[in-house]
Amino acid sequence: MTTKKLTYMALLTAVALIIFVIEAQIPSPIPVPGVKLGLANIITVFAMFRLKPKETFLILVCRILLGAVFAGQMMTLLYSFCGGMCCFFLMLLMRRIVTEEQIWVCSVAGAMAHNLGQLAAAMAVVKTFGLIVYLPVLMVSGMLAGAFTGFCAQYLLKHLKKLGTY
């Protein structure tokens, strides 16, 4: 790993972290745990299509851990970690079957997997199957948020490509 690569990864982590912390300050419009835009996912998707899987994984894990510290959400670290891992591995698979114009699809799948993983972790922790009533709402919100962040990442990739060096 060159110094240049390391700096680039650190920069992406910092950007993702800033987005995450700012988003955490905005109250959710729908009081359902897990419903959010997940803007930091833009960086994960971006990295997924620009860097190696291992590097993307490192950026994601650093962002989740540091994000929990900075946003004061240590108690929810387990949920976000489970969600993040599900998201990462499904996107890793999806990455192989989508074209450059279909990056948003990868993001949608990742967001749905994230919400599913988070819900499963939450059900395991509170030991209540009743949380399943939130599944449809979480899937709808994941699909919409995933499409939005996916298009953001797709256009970011498309236009940064024109600049050449990045």
Added chain:
Amino acid sequence: MVRTSTWIRLFLVLLCCFGAAAFLLAQQQTEGCIARIEQNGRVIRTVDLRGVTAPYELVLEAEDGGYNTVQVSPGSIAVIAADCPDGICVAHGAISKSGDPIVCLPHRLIITIEAAEKDAVDSVSQ
């Protein structure tokens, strides 16, 4: 490669399915009167909301030293204050129906409503 139009169709179909499921679940909610408060997967209290004459408050302490203030009112229950980072439990407001649980994930708290079970009704009528 799967065509983009196929992905869009799949996206819309799934969105409609989950949207319909969410709508149907919301329709399924029924009035209930037994409130069950669970923390860390253990039922710590059940309250028959029909028996509540005047509102009162319960302060529940969480594992991390935080708290949730629960207000029990005739026919409904709510979290009115909490120091969790997301504030979702307070934002949820009062509940009186089943299938609409109040959740505080940071404090591992969940409050659900159940319709009075048959034997519960029986024990009241006996």
